[in-house]
Amino acid sequence: MDKVAWGVLSTAKIAVTKVIPALQRSERCRVVAIASRDGERARAAAERLGIPRVHDSYEALLADPNVEVVYNPLPNHLHVPWTIRAAEAGKHVLCEKPIALTAEQAKELLDVRDRTGVRIQEAFMVRTHPQWLKARELVRSGAIGELRAVQGFFSYFNVDPGNIRNQAGIGGGGLLDIGCYPVTLSRFMTGQEPDRVLALIDRDPEMGIDRLGSAILVFGSVQASFVYSTQLVAFQRMRFFGTGGHLEVEIPFNAPPDRPCRLLLDRKGGIFGDAAETMELPVCDQYAVAGDAFSTALRDGAPQPIPLEDAILNMRVIDALFRSAESGGWEKP
Ligand SMILES: NC(=O)c1ccc[n+]([C@@H]2O[C@H](COP(=O)([O-])OP(=O)(O)OC[C@H]3O[C@@H](n4cnc5c(N)ncnc54)[C@H](OP(=O)(O)O)[C@@H]3O)[C@@H](O)[C@H]2O)c1
Incomplete structure (x- = not known):
């Protein structure tokens, strides 16, 4: 299977210290792009981690045709807004926990998912x-x-x-x-x-x-x-x-x-x-393991490990x- 191409929204600590190195060692994922509100910060992280594409804004990463899946590790109040924007740009999204601030806000994602046909999953790696x-x-x-x-x-x-x-x-x-x-x-x-x-x-x-x-x-x-x-x-x-x-x-x-x-x-x-x-x-x-499981669901069209509906119930x-x-x-x- 060709590896799924991941793009990372921000230089969040969890992304640069844990998730990106893990995805880079995984079987079914490759990290192709990273973005930051600060272009210099994105460039430094990309250089350190060996990520080929760098973006000066989150918008630019969402517009990058090389990115198939967006990993969203932004602060909690930005989980839903940027997951919606990523989905509308045609990207699948693995969004950090908690997927939203409230169930009401999380439900907004159902519509977007159904309208765009992308997959959205909460990143409960456990x-x-x-x-x-x-x-x-x-x-x-x-x-x-x-x-x-x-x-x-x-x-x-x-x-x-x-x-x-x-x-x-x-x-x-x-x-x-x-x-x-x-x-x-x-x-x-x-x-x-x-x-x-x-x-x-x-x-x-x-x-x-x-x-x-x-x-x-x-x-x-x-x-x-x-x-x-x-x-x-x-x-x-x-x-x-x-x-x-x-x-x-x-x-x-x-x-x-x-x-x-x-x-x-x-x-x-x-x-x-x-x-x-x-x-x-x-x-x-x-x-x-979590990155591979989501990538496998995307490539094989199999059910994703944690459905969006489950994240709303949580x-x-x-x-x-x-x-x-x-x-x-x-x-x-
Ligand atoms: N699954 C897990 O094991 C796990 C573990 C830790 C954290 N998390 C989750 O991951 C998310 C990030 O946690 P973290 O500890 O990595 O956070 P963090 O280091 O503070 O990173 C958040 C990033 O978001 C960007 N950002 C955009 N708007 C911001 C704002 N208004 N204030 C602060 N940062 C802003 C910044 O990146 P740029 O400046 O580069 O744009 C910042 O580096 C949280 O939702 C947390 O619950 C999950």
Whole structure:
């Protein structure tokens, strides 16, 4: 298969440090162009990363006939506007998470997709990582009995007011940045949408962003809960508890590209966890896997790994969590 030609909107940190190098090492993608609001910045990044085409504006990259797919890692408030512009220029789009600020805004993408015939996908790379496919297979095959509880945690410490995550006006805050991961993965693992959700949110008094949150999502008989924070020691874990065992995904979100990921499966239980068996997954780069999966869907005309409709459903849950934090009560997504 000839490789799919990717163009990158901006010199975002995630693009230049993780996604571009991964796409360049992947089997089905090549990075042909990069753009920045600042031409010099784009040129420097292109030189450093060996990208052949450079554009002084995002518009110029969208007009480049050599680009088939646009990767959109702009700040959250620009996800929908630039994804729409890319689609209207005839480009497929892999857009960073969260795909929008609200479900209402995300829904605008449906029309554009249907009108232009391009593919649009949210870049939740975790959802194509083999460790998550394996975790889902184990839980669905009954390895821990009947799944009844999910527990997640995702935190880091960042109080830099210049960071996009700390700017309330452009879609900053912890739920949109990292709380969205346990939301998508609880939905992925249960294969359901939550009936109702509850959230408690603490905001940074100066920056206004949500810096600590706790959430409960009820999926029929399964209770999923998670804590996220942008101002706590860095940590991440997800655990799944069943009637006959439990499963831990050790590095659930920032899976390392240079060493095996581990799943800890305990089929018996016991407070010391000494019955747990450790499963190591072959080393892989989740950004390369995600890029290849999207490219394969484009070339083969196969279904994309995460449909746009799924991204809208995820935003509906996030909206409901924000509503619950305001109302103090249960909300339906
Ligand atoms: N999937 C993942 O693992 C993952 C990890 C980290 C981040 N992300 C997502 O990726 C996106 C970017 O995150 P990041 O940490 O890489 O951000 P970042 O380094 O701040 O990059 C954002 C880029 O957007 C461009 N930009 C355009 N308008 C801007 C504005 N008004 N303010 C700031 N930048 C503006 C800038 O590029 P130019 O100056 O070159 O135009 C900037 O470098 C976010 O949506 C985040 O949620 C995903």
